[in-house]
Amino acid sequence: MRAAMRIVAYGTFFLVVTCCTIFWTRFTGGLAFVWLGTAIASALFLALPRAQHFMAAAFLTMMSTVATSLFGFGPVWAFPLALINVFEAWFIAWLLVRIRPERDYIESERGIVWLGLLAGVVGPFAAAIPGGLLVTQIVGGSAQFHAFSWLVGHGLGTLLVMPLALLLTSYREPLVMRVREVGKVFSFSAVVLLTLAISACALLQSTLPSLFLPIVPLVLASYHFGRFGASITVLIITAFSAVTLGLDVGVFAELHLELWQKVLFVQFYLSVLLLISFPLAVALKQRQRFLQELVNREAMQRLIADHSDDALLHLDESGTIRFASPASTRLSGHDTVEGRHLAAFFGTFDRKIVVDALALAARCPGQTEIIERSVERGGQTRWLEAKLRAIEPARKQASTFVVTIRDVTERKLAEIQISREARTDVLTGLPNRRALLGVLEEQLEFADERPFGFALIDLDHFKAINDSYGHAVGDKVLQQVAGIMRDSASDDCLFARIGGEEFGLVAVGSAVDNMAIICERLRLAILRNVMTENDGGHFNVTASIGIARISERCSSSMAMQAADGPLYSAKAAGRNCLRFAQHMGHFVPAGTNDMPASPLRAIR
Numbered sequence: 380m381r382a383a384m385r386i387v388a389y390g391t392f393f394l395v396v397t398c399c400t401i402f403w404t405r406f407t408g409g410l411a412f413v414w415l416g417t418a419i420a421s422a423l424f425l426a427l428p429r430a431q432h433f434m435a436a437a438f439l440t441m442m443s444t445v446a447t448s449l450f451g452f453g454p455v456w457a458f459p460l461a462l463i464n465v466f467e468a469w470f471i472a473w474l475l476v477r478i479r480p481e482r483d484y485i486e487s488e489r490g491i492v493w494l495g496l497l498a499g500v501v502g503p504f505a506a507a508i509p510g511g512l513l514v515t516q517i518v519g520g521s522a523q524f525h526a527f528s529w530l531v532g533h534g535l536g537t538l539l540v541m542p543l544a545l546l547l548t549s550y551r552e553p554l555v556m557r558v559r560e561v562g563k564v565f566s567f568s569a570v571v572l573l574t575l576a577i578s579a580c581a582l583l584q585s586t587l588p589s590l591f592l593p594i595v596p597l598v599l600a601s602y603h604f605g606r607f608g609a610s611i612t613v614l615i616i617t618a619f620s621a622v623t624l625g626l627d628v629g630v631f632a633e634l635h636l637e638l639w640q641k642v643l644f645v646q647f648y649l650s651v652l653l654l655i656s657f658p659l660a661v662a663l664k665q666r667q668r669f670l671q672e673l674v675n676r677e678a679m680q681r682l683i684a685d686h687s688d689d690a691l692l693h694l695d696e697s698g699t700i701r702f703a704s705p706a707s708t709r710l711s712g713h714d715t716v717e718g719r720h721l722a723a724f725f726g727t728f729d730r731k732i733v734v735d736a737l738a739l740a741a742r743c744p745g746q747t748e749i750i751e752r753s754v755e756r757g758g759q760t761r762w763l764e765a766k767l768r769a770i771e772p773a774r775k776q777a778s779t780f781v782v783t784i785r786d787v788t789e790r791k792l793a794e795i796q797i798s799r800e801a802r803t804d805v806l807t808g809l810p811n812r813r814a815l816l817g818v819l820e821e822q823l824e825f826a827d828e829r830p831f832g833f834a835l836i837d838l839d840h841f842k843a844i845n846d847s848y849g850h851a852v853g854d855k856v857l858q859q860v861a862g863i864m865r866d867s868a869s870d871d872c873l874f875a876r877i878g879g880e881e882f883g884l885v886a887v888g889s890a891v892d893n894m895a896i897i898c899e900r901l902r903l904a905i906l907r908n909v910m911t912e913n914d915g916g917h918f919n920v921t922a923s924i925g926i927a928r929i930s931e932r933c934s935s936s937m938a939m940q941a942a943d944g945p946l947y948s949a950k951a952a953g954r955n956c957l958r959f960a961q962h963m964g965h966f967v968p969a970g971t972n973d974m975p976a977s978p979l980r981a982i983r
Contacts, residue, residue, distance in 0.1 A: 382427060386435045389423040394442040400536070401450040404621050409518055410510075410528045412621060412642050413649075414536040416443065420468030421498065421537070422544035425475065425482075432469065440465045452517050463510045467533065471502035485542050485606050491661050498541050503533040535646050538653055539617055543610035567608070570600045574612050578619040585633040590648060597652060601660040605667075609656040616652060620645050690784040694721060694767075696777035698737045710763060710784055712756055724763060724784055725752050736767060741778040744769040751787070762791035804876040806854060807861035815875035815883045819935045822885065830930035832886035832894040835942040836901070839921045839954040841880035848912045856910055856920055863904045872897060883942075891928065898924045898957050906955065921955035928960070 397416040404412035420439050427435055443461035448454040474497045475484060483490035511526025518525075574596040581592040593616045600608030623629040624638075624645060634641050690710045693702040698721050700707075707716045711724045721737070722730040729752050736748045750765040764787040769778040802814035810818075822831045838860065845853040857880065864874035864882065871890035875883045884901075886894050905922045912918060925946025929938050945958035952958065 382431050385426065386423065386438050389419060390438045390442045393419045393439055394446055397443060397446040398450055401446060403625060405451070409525065410514060410532055412532060412624065413539065413617065413646070414533045415540045416464060417468045417471065417533055418537045418540035418544045420465060421471045421541065422548050424469050424472035425545070426548040436465050436469060439468070456513065456517050459513055460510070463506050463513065467502055467506035470505055471498045471537070474501060485545050485661065487665065488658070488661065491658055494541065495538060499534040499538045503530045503537065506533065531643065531646050535650055539613055539649070542606050542657055543614070546607055546610070567604060570596060570603065570608065571611065571615070574600065574615045578616050581630070582619045582623050583629040585630050590630060593652065594655065597656045598659065601656050602663055605664045606657065606660045609660040613649070613653055613656055617649055620649060688785065692721070692782040692784065694780040694782060696779055698734065698780070710786060721782060724765065726754055737780065740767050740769040740780060744771045744778055761786055762788045807857055807876050809861050809864065810873065810875040812875065812877045815877060815885070816935050818873055818885050819938055822887065823929065823932055823935060823938060826929050826933070827931050830891060830928055832891045832926065832928055833938055833942050834884040834894065834898055834924055834926045835939070835946045836882040836884060836922050836924050837946055838880040839923055844920070852912055859908060859910065860905055860920070863901065863908060867897065867901050867904070894926050895957065898926055902955065902957065923949035923954045924957045925949055926957060926959050
């Protein structure tokens with residue numbers, strides 16, 4: 380029902396407009412000077428679902444037949460002309476939907492270009508050939524001339540009214556609503572009156588060349604009232620042009636041309652005005668929308684910045700802070716950071732890292748660089764994470780930067796704890812096999828320059844302990860042995876549990892030449908430690924130790940084998956003793972090793 384009412388409303392409006400167009404603009408007895416009905420019909424087809432197009436086409440054909448019968452070529456030719464007119468409108472709507480499904484015909488530059496091409500050229504051209512042939516049969520003359528007149532008159536008329544018709548289909552009350560939106564009822568009325576006055580002065584007089592004068596209200600209306608204002612203004616100028624041509628007065632009457640040539644000139648003049656006004660109105664509309672989006676985005680960013688726990692920063696090309704959110708004060712430790720370099724958030728020795736990150740971000744705009752550093756705040760160590768990105772510069776300007784900084788202390792401590800747990804033996808609390816292999820890899824990389832000591836420690840007859848006393852007692856034995864090793868550890872000695880009852884020792888620095896002493900003291904401490912079984916009985920545990928001095932680069936497995944050989948020798952010699960490897964190097968007098976004093980400090 381609603382669709383039927385819309386078809387009737389548009390069809391009635393189509394009838395009125397086409398009657399007026401035929402009556403006022405058939406200056407040469409042929410086709411109308413400008414045909415506005417196609418735009419109204421195309422807008423209707425665009426607004427309706429495809430299933431209702433046939434109903435709309437039938438009603439529009441009937442209305443067009445009535446108009447042509449009353450004011451045009453008479454009832455004999457009215458129906459075939461109506462079919463061509465309605466087909467043209469439907470074809471334009473079909474092309475627009477097919478080629479530009481976004482339906483942004485009056486919203487963007489691309490949309491207006493496609494509207495001009497399809498509604499102003501392609502659609503009228505498709506109907507101009509059969510229309511020109513039909514008009515030739517009616518009034519005679521050249522089919523090419525009538526086809527050209529059809530193309531120009533229908534193309535110009537469609538472009539003049541189509542934007543306004545599309546606005547009518549988009550808004551229920553376009554005039555009232557658009558004027559109410561801008562809040563300038565009197566301004567709009569003033570622009571309309573100004574357009575009427577200037578058009579009258581420019582077109583009704585013939586003394587001065589004044590065809591450029593209507594451009595003034597045209598631009599003014601486009602600027603203040605957008606597409607709607609541009610459409611109304613061009614229609615007013617078109618109406619004045621049609622009146623002056625019909626009455627043969629004013630500036631067009633003084634042209635020393637035949638009437639059909641004057642018609643072409645006026646059509647060209649109106650086309651130029653149309654090309655000036657509507658693209659300008661669309662561009663201004665987009666600019667207004669863009670500025671409003673900027674305002675909204677700035678308000679949202681300001682709200683986020685004021686209530687965010689993260690520091691939000693904007694830096695100039697040198698890395699100096701030009702804007703900082705309130706959280707910056709807390710995270711930086713300064714009363715204000717604006718005017719300071721980004722490095723103010725970090726330690727003194729971190730400035731080069733910050734500068735390098737800014738330079739890398741500037742070379743790759745859009746790519747996020749991350750800085751994660753520890754800082755001292757209020758006597759505590761905190762971790763800050765900065766994410767920075769360069770803004771794509773306009774033209775050849777230097778890049779500026781946007782930065783977020785947040786406190787990631789909790790996350791960092793959790794990561795450190797996870798890493799520590801991943802490298803710690805759960806039962807004994809000593810570093811595990813992974814940690815030991817990591818240290819071995821580091822030391823082996825420079826073993827030819829800085830030799831180090833490596834030992835494997837294996838508890839004797841540990842399987843018998845588990846079998847005799849149970850695994851719970853065996854676990855206590857491992858824990859007590861681990862406690863002895865912790866007591867023997869130092870910055871130069873790292874003990875680790877490799878697995879089962881096997882342990883490892885890495886010695887660096889001065890401890891390399893004291894490996895025999897260190898391992899013998901460990902053996903005696905394990906031997907003298909009294910173990911307690913479940914029923915209160917006591918027993919002792921012994922350990923066999925294989926020692927190797929690594930003085931050349933090799934794999935970690937080869938280093939393990941170097942100490943594994945003397946360990947088997949110690950087992951074969953009756954256990955509870957030390958044996959030394961011979962093939963990986965020899966022990967040298969103390970004081971000749973230049974290894975740093977405490978490279979293992981971070982592992983313990």
